[in-house]
Amino acid sequence: MKPETCAKIFSQRETVKGHFLMIVKAPVSFREAIPGQFIMVRLEGGNSPFLSRPFSIYSIYSRGDDTFVEIFYKVVGKGTDAFSRLREGASLDILGPLGRGFDVPASCRKVALVAGGIGVAPLSFLAQRCGEDIPGTEVICYLGAGSSEALAGLDRLEKICSTVEISTDDGSRGYHGSVTGLLKRDMDLYADDDTRIYSCGPRPMLRGLQELLKGRPPGTCQVSLEERMACGIGACLGCVARIRSDGEKGGMVRVCKEGPVFDIDRVEFGE
Amino acid sequence: MNVKMGVDIGGVTLKNPVMTASGTFGYGEEYADYLDIGRLGAIVVKGLSLSPREGNPPPRIIETASGMLNAVGLQNVGVEEFIDKKLPYLRTIGSVVVANIFGESVEDYVKVADTLSNAKGVDLIEVNISCPNVRKGGIAFGSDPVLAGEVTRAVKSASGLPVIVKLTPNVTDITKIARSVEAAGADAVSLINTLTGMSIDIEKRIPHLKNITGGLSGPAIKPVALRMVWETVNAVSIPVVGLGGIMNASDALEFLIAGARAVQVGTANFINPSIAVDIIDGIENYLSDRGIGDINDLIGTLRI
């Protein structure tokens, strides 16, 4: 059993404008979490916001007997705004870890992470684990944002990745343009079989990445998708995306259960 | 104090009056990690059709004030795969299993009901009549007393199992439909299904749901559901199963006091996946605190 539990906020702070790093004390079961998995978070009591909100796990760590989960989020609406006002000691209902995370083959020698905005959250956890679990693997992160002030999660990435390449839409820092444009420049660095690409970010970015990777063998790249969720455990069928099964026509697949991580070549992004 | 919690629906005994509502509890297995499914009075599975259905394109859900809209579009694995892949697990759980069914024609309903009646492990059939009848210009079976009676009669004669007919609230007088399905042989009615609603993204000026409209559920609909249950209890003599916005034991008790023989917990399962057992415990505590030894002595005791 891994029921919903009441978790206390250990700390919370704004890192870059509108982006918050929240640390909650979680049940031990969270120690098994793998990068790409997520948790459902809800304010205790009350009906506003009503549904739980999904957030990727940004990191997990233990101190003594205690387990801590970090989530890193951007304020975009009612729920995230309410979370951002909570202080240390406040309680949240949390459920997880949920979903299927990223697969990193042990033979992998080079990892490229492609993060758009707050999509950095699951990728940062992945970078951290690659460093711990497959030492010697080179982890290069491509981080894109609107402008230099919005480069969320950069400090940590610089500590855990071999290299961090930056792009901004307004050119205020790094490459001027999209993060996929930046990756395109370096594509021949990622031609080998022992290379894997992982990504999370806005849909147009993921669609661009899929385009860029056309012709690469299946399994080269995995992405974490975002859809609105109600239950987070596969029961409501609210969170589906159209996913192809091995080259066949796509079907409606639950992002919370079969995902949120999928091979990029199987995702039908639509128009 | 030892409280008797068992109730009877169409000759089937539920160990307690708490069921989980169709479409909110998957096929049961999704919740195995979160609660002891064997404690439930009954589990109602996701609506089943003759062939698998893909459902509507996303976005399918949007939160609203104290509730949510959904336009899942009855995505399901189809009755055959349900029997092969989902029912074996349900046979092991030790709770009553209710198969919720729907169709686009009376013949569809009949075929699904017939197939399920022959599959060991299903105890009751719940007929969702909120679906459009494609042969009759898309009017919902459940919004017309004649069509509702027709589909009930057909399912009853095809099925060897007791039949609950699930009513839609999107009608002017739900008691008319309830009386009609009772006359057609329904063993019980359950209500309410979702209320049709809509929500708009004012930045993009598009509907939040790809399907434009969706079904409203959650605490926002509870007062409406309770009123309709009470009216229906007064209109028919078959058992009434009450649902709509039940979030805790006191909500469930309101429905029982209004006369519902059993209740279903729906959207609340999304908020807390083990809520159904908390509700069972809460009802039991309420009864024992008040010295009521049998749940049936509470049902329908509203004082007016």
Ligand SMILES: Cc1cc2nc3c(=O)[nH]c(=O)nc-3n(C[C@H](O)[C@H](O)[C@H](O)COP(=O)(O)OP(=O)(O)OC[C@H]3O[C@@H](n4cnc5c(N)ncnc54)[C@H](O)[C@@H]3O)c2cc1C
């Ligand atoms: C598996 C998964 C992991 C996620 N991880 C993170 C994370 O680590 N950090 C983070 O900041 N966000 C993450 N999200 C997105 C996050 O869940 C939404 O931003 C949040 O639910 C918005 O809630 P709200 O009440 O503030 O916004 P609302 O008021 O509900 O909506 C505001 C805006 O956010 C968009 N939105 C709402 N829900 C979602 C959603 N589920 N996915 C994408 N966009 C949405 C809406 O379209 C709207 O434009 C994740 C989503 C999923 C599905």
Ligand SMILES: Cc1cc2nc3c(=O)[nH]c(=O)nc-3n(C[C@H](O)[C@H](O)[C@H](O)COP(=O)(O)O)c2cc1C
């Ligand atoms: C996501 C979702 C899916 C549903 N699917 C079905 C279904 O397949 N068949 C059915 O009869 N009712 C379905 N319902 C309706 C519920 O069973 C219930 O009647 C309704 O949600 C009101 O109860 P609640 O407020 O407790 O959720 C669904 C509801 C939701 C929220």
Ligand code: FES
């Ligand atoms: S959120 Fe309910 S099935 Fe995915």
